[in-house]
Amino acid sequence: MTDTIFALASGAGRAAVAVLRLSGPGTAAALAALAGALPAPRHASLRRLRHPQTAEVLDRALVLWFPGPASYTGEDSAELQLHGGPAVIAGVAEALVAAGARPAEPGEFTRRAFLNGRLDLTSAEGIADLIAAETAAQRRQALRQAEGALATLYGGWATRITALLARQEAFIEFEDEDLPAGLDDAVATAAAALRAEIAAHLADSNRGERLREGLLVAILGAPNAGKSSLLNALAGREAAIVSARAGTTRDVVEVRLDLAGVPVTLADTAGLREAADEIEVEGIRRARRRAEEADLVLTVFAADQAPDAETLAWVKPGVLVLANKTDLAPAPASIGGIAPLPVSARTGDGLAALRARLAEETTARAGLAAEAPLTRPRHRAALTEAAGWLAELDTAPLPELRAEALRAALRAIGRITGRVGVEAVLDAVFGEFCIGK
Ligand SMILES: Nc1nc2c(ncn2[C@@H]2O[C@H](COP(=O)(O)OP(=O)(O)OP(=O)(O)O)[C@@H](O)[C@H]2O)c(=O)[nH]1
Ligand SMILES: [K+]
Numbered sequence: 373m374t375d376t377i378f379a380l381a382s383g384a385g386r387a388a389v390a391v392l393r394l395s396g397p398g399t400a401a402a403l404a405a406l407a408g409a410l411p412a413p414r415h416a417s418l419r420r421l422r423h424p425q426t427a428e429v430l431d432r433a434l435v436l437w438f439p440g441p442a443s444y445t446g447e448d449s450a451e452l453q454l455h456g457g458p459a460v461i462a463g464v465a466e467a468l469v470a471a472g473a474r475p476a477e478p479g480e481f482t483r484r485a486f487l488n489g490r491l492d493l494t495s496a497e498g499i500a501d502l503i504a505a506e507t508a509a510q511r512r513q514a515l516r517q518a519e520g521a522l523a524t525l526y527g528g529w530a531t532r533i534t535a536l537l538a539r540q541e542a543f544i545e546f547e548d549e550d551l552p553a554g555l556d557d558a559v560a561t562a563a564a565a566l567r568a569e570i571a572a573h574l575a576d577s578n579r580g581e582r583l584r585e586g587l588l589v590a591i592l593g594a595p596n597a598g599k600s601s602l603l604n605a606l607a608g609r610e611a612a613i614v615s616a617r618a619g620t621t622r623d624v625v626e627v628r629l630d631l632a633g634v635p636v637t638l639a640d641t642a643g644l645r646e647a648a649d650e651i652e653v654e655g656i657r658r659a660r661r662r663a664e665e666a667d668l669v670l671t672v673f674a675a676d677q678a679p680d681a682e683t684l685a686w687v688k689p690g691v692l693v694l695a696n697k698t699d700l701a702p703a704p705a706s707i708g709g710i711a712p713l714p715v716s717a718r719t720g721d722g723l724a725a726l727r728a729r730l731a732e733e734t735t736a737r738a739g740l741a742a743e744a745p746l747t748r749p750r751h752r753a754a755l756t757e758a759a760g761w762l763a764e765l766d767t768a769p770l771p772e773l774r775a776e777a778l779r780a781a782l783r784a785i786g787r788i789t790g791r792v793g794v795e796a797v798l799d800a801v802f803g804e805f806c807i808g809k
């Protein structure tokens with residue numbers, strides 16, 4: 373028998389209202405034990421909540437009863453809107469345990485919704501992304517996915533493969549009879565067309581995945597070039613220590629920015645130079661490593677200094693070259709063959725242009741690529757596999773082998789939406805949820 377689970381669906385900590393959710397076959401009994409007779413379905417009803425054993429009154433709360441299957445999980449479920457204090461929440465949780473329920477695992481409500489056919493895996497992942505979304509562009513992408521944009525796309529492809537498989541199997545079964553000429557070729561042609569659509573979907577330069585994960589932008593340059601000053605200016609707060617002493621920054625200092633809807637982690641790093649101090653050496657090692665991982669590097673020079681060799685090594689295609697301190701000296705026309713963007717962290721000159729340029733660079737690397745962009749490596753791997761099986765149709769000599777390739781392609785796509793062989797991926801998918809969802 374399925375457990376009845378409960379969890380705090382609202383955030384932890386003191387708040388005006390805390391929402392506790394319940395789901396499972398024992399929901400009605402637990403509600404009755406705490407709140408008396410069941411309220412009308414889907415109508416908020418104000419009730420005294422009592423401990424079922426001690427009868428102590430724990431709170432006055434709004435109680436909502438959602439009988440299955442027309443609920444989020446598809447099971448009988450309920451919501452208790454409590455006063456949001458920690459002692460109230462703890463008391464009601466204890467009462468629910470006394471009434472036979474148990475605390476939920478992360479993502480367990482949505483997992484049940486999936487198992488009861490209320491949503492597919494991509495929609496469930498969209499809900500997790502929606503809860504995690506930090507920017508408007510992330511929210512839009514997550515909401516579309518939660519509402520089934522990917523389920524529709526991938527489900528449509530699965531339907532087409534199923535139809536091809538039916539034709540291919542008819543071909544095998546009636547091989548000796550008179551079938552329309554070219555049926556076999558027609559299957560291969562349709563499979564090739566589908567493979568091209570999948571390839572186009574895969575060739576989006578990971579924009580959807582990058583929007584979901586956010587971008588890393590690293591600031592690199594000589595000591596005292598003004599890297600930390602630039603980070604603070606872009607962040608709008610004194611996140612990193614600034615001083616006239618070369619070698620101030622040792623650890624990597626990171627801030628989160630929202631650049632035109634793309635979440636960006638901006639990393640300030642130790643100035644590059646031949647250092648003797650072992651702490652500074654480690655800082656410079658970390659600086660280089662962060663820059664190598666970065667989606668974009670801001671290579672910073674001081675306009676009043678000759679470019680140093682260590683930083684010049686980071687003037688290359690794909691980086692953004694900055695000449696800072698233009699209040700002290702004009703920016704050179706070219707550094708290492710690239711025209712630098714002139715800025716002054718001190719006066720703020722050029723910062724608006726830098727911000728605009730950064731937004732341009734980040735949205736070119738991440739963002740809404742299409743109505744239903746690819747958002748997860750899990751989907752990418754399965755689609756690549758499906759496309760590989762469809763390619764087999766061009767070369768597979770026997771109708772039986774072609775049918776087998778179509779079946780394998782179908783299984784690969786079915787794993788994305790959760791139609792086949794899902795046990796293995798469920799823990800990974802629902803483990804990323806918060807408790808209460
Ligand atoms: N005049 C002028 N001074 C600046 C500007 N930007 C930074 N500075 C000064 O340059 C010095 C070094 O600035 P930081 O931001 O600490 O430089 P950094 O590149 O982070 O230095 P390290 O962490 O030591 O590598 C400080 O005294 C800043 O006030 C600027 O645009 N104009
Ligand atoms: K400094």
Ligand SMILES: [Mg+2]
Nearest residue numbers: 599600620621
């Ligand atoms: Mg610094």
